[in-house]
Amino acid sequence: MRETARSLRPGEVKAGGALEFVALYEQYLPRIFRYFSYRVNDSGQAEDLTSVVFEKALTRFGSFRAERSSFATWLFAIARNTLTDHYRAIGKKRWLPLEKVTGMAGMKRNQPEEKFAGKQCRQQLKACLATLSSQERDIVSLKFGGEFTNREIAGLTGLSESNVGTILYRVVRKLRDCFGEWPNG
Amino acid sequence: MVSQSNMEKHFLDNLDRLLAGEDVKLSPALTDDCRTALDFARTMLRLRPEPTPDFRERLRAKLLCRLNEGETASPSARRSFREWWLSLWRENPAWRTAAVMLVVALVAVGAMGRLGVFDWLEPSSRLGGEPGEKPAPVTLETPPSPTSPATPVPPQEVHPTPPARPTRVIVTELTGQDSYLPGEVVTVEFSLYNATDEPQTVDSFPLEVTIIRPDRGEDETVRNFPAGEATKQLVPEEEVSYGLTWDQRDDAGNAAPYGYYRFRLGTSPQQIIGGFYILPPEGVFEGTFQPMASQVVGGVTATLEQVDVAPDGLEFHIVMAPPGYDADAPINPDSPPEMPPLPEAGYRLDDGAVQALGQPSIIAPRPEGFQYIWRVPDPVSASVRELSLTISDYGDWEGPWEFQIPLE
Numbered sequence: 001m002r003e004t005a006r007s008l009r010p011g012e013v014k015a016g017g018a019l020e021f022v023a024l025y026e027q028y029l030p031r032i033f034r035y036f037s038y039r040v041n042d043s044g045q046a047e048d049l050t051s052v053v054f055e056k057a058l059t060r061f062g063s064f065r066a067e068r069s070s071f072a073t074w075l076f077a078i079a080r081n082t083l084t085d086h087y088r089a090i091g092k093k094r095w096l097p098l099e100k101v102t103g104m105a106g107m108k109r110n111q112p113e114e115k116f117a118g119k120q121c122r123q124q125l126k127a128c129l130a131t132l133s134s135q136e137r138d139i140v141s142l143k144f145g146g147e148f149t150n151r152e153i154a155g156l157t158g159l160s161e162s163n164v165g166t167i168l169y170r171v172v173r174k175l176r177d178c179f180g181e182w183p184n185g
Numbered sequence: 186m187v188s189q190s191n192m193e194k195h196f197l198d199n200l201d202r203l204l205a206g207e208d209v210k211l212s213p214a215l216t217d218d219c220r221t222a223l224d225f226a227r228t229m230l231r232l233r234p235e236p237t238p239d240f241r242e243r244l245r246a247k248l249l250c251r252l253n254e255g256e257t258a259s260p261s262a263r264r265s266f267r268e269w270w271l272s273l274w275r276e277n278p279a280w281r282t283a284a285v286m287l288v289v290a291l292v293a294v295g296a297m298g299r300l301g302v303f304d305w306l307e308p309s310s311r312l313g314g315e316p317g318e319k320p321a322p323v324t325l326e327t328p329p330s331p332t333s334p335a336t337p338v339p340p341q342e343v344h345p346t347p348p349a350r351p352t353r354v355i356v357t358e359l360t361g362q363d364s365y366l367p368g369e370v371v372t373v374e375f376s377l378y379n380a381t382d383e384p385q386t387v388d389s390f391p392l393e394v395t396i397i398r399p400d401r402g403e404d405e406t407v408r409n410f411p412a413g414e415a416t417k418q419l420v421p422e423e424e425v426s427y428g429l430t431w432d433q434r435d436d437a438g439n440a441a442p443y444g445y446y447r448f449r450l451g452t453s454p455q456q457i458i459g460g461f462y463i464l465p466p467e468g469v470f471e472g473t474f475q476p477m478a479s480q481v482v483g484g485v486t487a488t489l490e491q492v493d494v495a496p497d498g499l500e501f502h503i504v505m506a507p508p509g510y511d512a513d514a515p516i517n518p519d520s521p522p523e524m525p526p527l528p529e530a531g532y533r534l535d536d537g538a539v540q541a542l543g544q545p546s547i548i549a550p551r552p553e554g555f556q557y558i559w560r561v562p563d564p565v566s567a568s569v570r571e572l573s574l575t576i577s578d579y580g581d582w583e584g585p586w587e588f589q590i591p592l593e
Binding site: 021022025029030033034043046047050051054084087088121125144145147149150155158165168169175176179 | 192193194196197200201204218221222224225226228229230232233234235236240241244245247248249251252362363364366462464471473493495496
């Protein structure tokens with residue numbers, strides 16, 4: 001999937017082309033959606049934010065210049081700003097309180113066991129993600145959700161590439177430890 | 186014994202391979218710490234959420250529908266302001282003139298290119314477009330003239346630099362980062378492109394470039410790179426690029442302070458391009474405060490509703506109302522609307538100098554008064570403990586109205 005996502009290079013994009021945009025939508029939808037899924041604690045919100053990003057991208061597609069940045073960088077810049085606007089709109093409650101996340105609201109025990117376990121694990125992961133700083137969560141979201149290289153993340157965040165790597169290594173271990181504290185972690 | 190940095194490298198290499206979908210066999214030389222971290226990374230990948238087919242279809246249908254309509258979005262965040270001015274616009278020619286005057290005045294401030302204060306009007310753009318997206322190119326000899334539009338500017342079209350039609354040689358900042366660490370060499374590449382059908386000559390190549398700190402008053406020149414003495418001939422559609430490096434030192438050899446910088450080409454304030462940050466050595470403070478604190482001076486109430494301290498700048502939200510302000514007062518069709526008074530405001534970090542805020546980026550009528558929003562493109566150091574905001578005057582009313590915001 002990662003290779004596919006990179007096979008369409010910015011130079012191949014003809015700005016303003018409807019077909020091109022639809023192709024890019026198909027290609028980047030999972031990455032944008034996953035990015036938001038790591039950044040917000042509700043899949044409905046992740047869907048809403050994903051929609052906003054693609055609508056903005058559609059409106060501004062004509063202004064995209066492949067020689068200036070890759071399409072992924074351009075799109076994720078929109079995504080990160082959309083998230084900032086979202087936080088502003090909801091009064092800066094960036095993360096749900098941990099106890100609210102861990103309350104597992106909405107889970108039903110009559111789901112198949114495997115599905116339930118998967119959902120429970122995702123809830124646990126979200127609870128652990130909620131303990132991260134904004135920067136740590138951004139980087140882990142860009143990595144696991146956006147599938148960016150560390151160099152690309154460095155370009156997006158203004159950090160150095162080595163700093164991104166160090167943070168990633170630290171954060172994954174932190175999440176691992178947090179996850180391990182759960183009964184079935 | 187494998188060092189921590191080696192483990193980090195192993196982890197990052199393997200993580201990239203996992204993300205690429207490769208089947209990774211872990212080396213026995215890895216420490217338990219690294220191995221379990223990679224195992225957990227696998228778990229994270231396994232738990233990655235996917236968009237549902239239903240959502241995928243719905244959004245695709247929505248986008249296709251918009252593609253078919255050729256619809257262009259408008260910033261919804263400014264709807265109330267738009268509607269208010271549009272109502273004035275429609276009613277009466279005098280009002281229309283008044284409305285345009287304010288809008289044009291605001292546009293002029295933005296068009297000076299000093300602050301990029303209007304960049305944020307598109308909710309997702311702060312640095313002359315999307316972050317990561319470089320600002321629009323400028324053209325040599327025929328810069329746009331937004332302060333004197335040939336046709337009235339509809340109020341909703343508040344934007345500092347309407348895209349200029351390339352008329353001659355276009356100068357673009359090709360590369361460059363959005364931010365640099367203190368002392369890091371700033372490396373930028375500029376491009377000159379002949380957009381005409383005729384050969385063009387660029388005198389004094391490379392162009393003069395001045396690194397400036399955009400200020401609310403006058404741009405501060407930090408470092409000047411004089412123009413070269415070469416003459417450059419460009420055939421139609423020819424592009425030449427050249428690089429510029431800056432060691433973050435001013436013309437006197439002193440290290441430039443952290444903040445927001447731009448490039449000015451030549452001496453015209455309209456030929457300002459690009460933008461980047463030098464980050465504070467202590468790191469950047471980030472936070473949002475909603476003090477909702479009010480102060481009454483001379484019968485005028487100022488309410489500080491919100492302060493955003495973001496890596497790319499500060500934003501202040503204030504609501505003030507002149508005495509007798511009534512948002513619901515009937516509109517008199519025979520007289521133009523009164524302009525909102527403009528507050529004179531400044532901010533200070535700890536005991537530092539007061540920085541003037543200049544013109545607000547936006548003024549929006551609200552039931553309780555006018556909302557003023559200022560945006561300042563300077564980051565705040567993580568070492569700063571207090572932010573102060575002072576409004577010295579509000580139109581004909583004297584202050585000061587003062588607010589202190591502890592940065593915690």
